[in-house]
Amino acid sequence: MTTIKDVAKAAAVSTATVSAVINDSAYVSPLLRARVQAAIHDLKYEPSQMARNLKKGRSELIALIVADLANPFFARMVWAAEAAVAAWGYSLVVFNSDEKPENERKALARIRALSCDGALVVPVGLPAHYAQRDAEGRGFPTVLFGRVVDDRHSDTVTIDNIAAGSQVTNYLLDLGHTRIGSITGPLHLTTGRGRLDGMLQAMAQRGVAPEPGHVRSGEFREDVAYSVAREMLDRPDRPTALYVANGVMALGVMRALADLSIHCPLDISIASTDTISGIGGLRPRLTRTEHPIIEMTNEALRLLVDRIQRGKDKPPRNVVFQPALVLGESCAPLKRS
Amino acid sequence: MTTIKDVAKAAAVSTATVSAVINDSAYVSPLLRARVQAAIHDLKYEPSQMARNLKKGRSELIALIVADLANPFFARMVWAAEAAVAAWGYSLVVFNSDEKPENERKALARIRALSCDGALVVPVGLPAHYAQRDAEGRGFPTVLFGRVVDDRHSDTVTIDNIAAGSQVTNYLLDLGHTRIGSITGPLHLTTGRGRLDGMLQAMAQRGVAPEPGHVRSGEFREDVAYSVAREMLDRPDRPTALYVANGVMALGVMRALADLSIHCPLDISIASTDTISGIGGLRPRLTRTEHPIIEMTNEALRLLVDRIQRGKDKPPRNVVFQPALVLGESCAPLKRS
DNA sequence: GACACCGAGCTAATCGTTTCGCTGCATTTT
DNA sequence: AAAATGCAGCGAAACGATTAGCTCGGTGTC
Structure with missing residues (x-):
């Protein structure tokens, strides 16, 4: 490892001068500057970020x-x-x-x-x-x-998670759905709680409320959403529309639908929040709120x-x-x- | 920022002793050890990884x-x-x-x-x-x-990219396809070249060869694969089966198929390599080689x-x-x- | 010509650790 | 009792940079 001292020695200057050349932190005469640069080049010197950081505290x-x-x-x-x-x-x-x-x-x-x-x-x-x-x-x-x-x-x-929840829910309500369910995220996180609250607010404004069994909380995981969806949807009184709290979970729900032979959107409408990108090939494309x-x-x-x-x-x-x-x-x- | 010197002073020992306690690198009498640990705790001392790294060269x-x-x-x-x-x-x-x-x-x-x-x-x-x-x-x-x-x-x-290419191609050949095309990756990478070579080898072994227009090279990108697929597949002499070099590209191809109203697998068979995970909801599921x-x-x-x-x-x-x-x-x- | 002034470049302290080599005490060996 | 040994703990030199403060020669002013 070549150090600043080696360079200083090779260029017959002090380490301070070398440092000044490297960082452009002080005027150095063209002559010395050239000597230093030549030495740096010859010795393939690279300043040690670690030493620099220690000194600078960054x-x-x-x-x-x-x-x-x-x-x-x-x-x-x-x-x-x-x-x-x-x-x-x-x-x-x-x-x-x-x-x-x-x-x-x-x-x-x-x-x-x-x-x-x-x-x-x-x-x-x-x-x-x-x-x-x-x-x-x-x-x-x-x-x-x-x-x-x-x-x-x-x-x-x-x-704004509440807005996300209401936007999606209002859209579903506009389509005529009232039996709207949700698979939520963890409710101690604002991403879980807020989205659900937004949904409930939107519904309350139109005077509807979700049925108890139609709101199930879970985790932001594909497999958890899959199981919850299988359970919630495999019964006659299932919701006609479902708001899924995030993109990964929506994938789990789509998988559950495929397994249950429930057609989306003919048999059930699915909407979600923060849908993951890169799944452009997925059909049907999800209706969702996107996060920038x-x-x-x-x-x-x-x-x-x-x-x-x-x-x-x-x-x-x-x-x-x-x-x-x-x-x-x-x-x-x-x-x- | 509290340093090892502060700790040494507080515990009335040398920095060497503090260091020994921290790293368990030498015997320190229980008495001193306790004093040092108390001082560390009192001062909420945390060793600076940066200084340590500079010294140790890691x-x-x-x-x-x-x-x-x-x-x-x-x-x-x-x-x-x-x-x-x-x-x-x-x-x-x-x-x-x-x-x-x-x-x-x-x-x-x-x-x-x-x-x-x-x-x-x-x-x-x-x-x-x-x-x-x-x-x-x-x-x-x-x-x-x-x-x-x-x-x-x-x-x-x-x-083993060659194996990946042949495995997929042999499968397609076994299904009766001979008009097999491919959208490859960059051919200067073994992930591009090898997969194509594997495909060509497998075909050669059965005495078939792809038609010139049916092998197009591209980049490992969704949009590039999309355009190439649109172009290659929107004509009567399109291949009956297509080997797509990676997962992201396969998504682009599926998107092109949807746009062209070509049904997979009825109208064309698609297979790929290194399909991305997390798209369990995509239907049809891709036939592909998976990489561990x-x-x-x-x-x-x-x-x-x-x-x-x-x-x-x-x-x-x-x-x-x-x-x-x-x-x-x-x-x-x-x-x- | 004496004075202050300027500024390029040097010396050396510093950042916070680790670690080599030494001191000096206590114990063991002869 | 003197010499040898062991070892807990200390002091100080690194690690490789930055930078404050100083030196010293050259210029400008009176």
């Missing part, structure tokens, strides 16, 4: 903790985050909490140990958990993404980088994005029968 | 460069890699070359600057590019994944960690995995007409 690393790396929604987020982070001159360290608070805790510890400059976190824990972490981690630049657990202390970027995940990720990193570079005294900012209803062919007007 | 970072982070196949690879890397005690830094050699080069430079301990790379460049890089990067622990470009100097983990991507990723990281820890003098190892043919409903016997 690591140029940004951490991303996602709740479920197997979920295409978050995979896409990683994609967007990598691009954004690289554009800001950082590198991306990825962690998967796999929806387990314990893993998230470990990841956060690791992130501090690596002295990452900041973290973008899709939180997994209960609110109480965060209040505590927040007290400890005070001052560590963090942006919470997607699921608000605490909007008083941290920057957050979220989607790329813009959301970019905005989150903008906030994060701003906090890293401009300091932590600014008050926390909470950015809320609006979902957009996108029509597929998975919904049909209610058949009179 | 970073506990493993880099992953994938060719296309938007491709679910590689997204899944990130998922597997994160888990494996964490299990080995490292953290994962993710880069996306987006199929561009230039980006790959930048990522490699960044990786060296960060002094990552090793890199798992899905190579993008031409062989010549690698021969050169290899000469420079001599000694930097690297495992090449998926697309062999150079098996003499580096560890590699790959799939998780095992492959684990093996690649095993090789990488071994090389990081055990040294670089070992000869390079090349591990080849076998694809498995998985039947869906996207292929049907040739209709006599």
Whole structure:
């Protein structure tokens, strides 16, 4: 490994001069500059980011903790985050909490140990958990993404889940459905609770309410949604329309429908939120609200980088994005029968 | 920031002793040990990984460069890699070359600057590019994944692409098809070239050859496959069966079929390789060869960690995995007409 | 000609660890 | 009793960069 000292020796200058050349941080005469550059080139010298970081107290690393790396929604987020982070001159360290608070805790510890400059976190824990972490981690630049657990202390970027739920539900109501069911996400997350609340609000506004057995909560997982759907739909009093809380779950529901020989949209209308991209081949295309995940990720990193570079005294900012209803062919007007 | 010196002062011992306690690297009497631990706890001291790394010359970072982070196949690879890397005690830094050699080069430079301990790379460049890089990067622990470009100097983990091509093609031939076409990947990659070769070999063994217009090469992208498929299939002499080089492309083909109102499998049989997971809802399910991507990723990281820890003098190892043919409903016997 | 001033480049301290080699006490060996 | 041994713990030198503060020769002013 060639160090700055080797270069200094080879160019017959001091390390300070070499450093000045590398970083363009002070005027160096053309003569010396040339000598230094030649030496750098000859010795194939590359400055050690590690030493530099130790001195400067930065690591140029940004951490991303996602709740479920197997979920295409978050995979896409990683994609967007990598691009954004690289554009800001950082590198991306990825962690998967796999929806387990314990893993998230470990990841956060690791992130501090690596002295990452900041973290973008899709939180997994209960609110109480965060209040505590927040007290400890005070001052560590963090942006919470997607699921608000605490909007008083941290920057957050979220989607308006209530709007997502009502948009979809209003559409189903407009098609004449009243027996609308839902397979929800975990209700302690705003992504679960909010979407359900939005649905209930929309229904209440039209004076209808879902039947008890038609609202089942689950997890954001394909297999869980599959089982719940099989159970809920394999009976005569099944709903005529179903709002599924996210894209992965919708896939599980579609699979259940195929197994039960229930035709969508003829026999049942299906709509969801945050449908995963890249499944353009799926027919019928889902009617869903889409989340501008790329813009959301970019905005989150903008906030994060701003906090890293401009300091932590600014008050926390909470950015809320609006979902957009996108029509597929998975919904049909209610058949009179 | 509390440092090891603060702890040493608080516990009235030397920094060496604190270090010994932290790392369990030397015997420390129970008395001092207790004092040190108390001080660590009181001061909420966390050792700086950065300083530690500088001293030890390691970073506990493993880099992953994938060719296309938007491709679910590689997204899944990130998922597997994160888990494996964490299990080995490292953290994962993710880069996306987006199929561009230039980006790959930048990522490699960044990786060296960060002094990552090793890199798992899905190579993008031409062989010549690698021969050169290899000469420079001599000694930097690297495992090449998926697309062999150079098996003499580096560890590699790959799939038997020729086998994948023949397996699928033999299946189609067994169904009676002889007018088999293919939309291939880039032919300078073994994942593109090999699969096509496998197909051609299988056909040659039965004495058939594809018609010229029925083999079109492209890129591993959904939209490219879509356009090629639209063009190739929208004519009377279209093939009766089509082998699509990867999963993302197969989605594009299915989309083209839907637009052209060509029914699969009644009008055309479609088969592919390395189909992406997570699209269980897609109907018909694709007949395809599946790659054991998780095992492959684990093996690649095993090789990488071994090389990081055990040294670089070992000869390079090349591990080849076998694809498995998985039947869906996207292929049907040739209709006599 | 003496003075202050300027600025290119150097010296050395510093970031927070790990670790080599040493000290000095207590125990064992002769 | 003197010498040899063992070993807990310490001091200080690294690791490879950045940077504050200093030196010292050249210019401008009176």
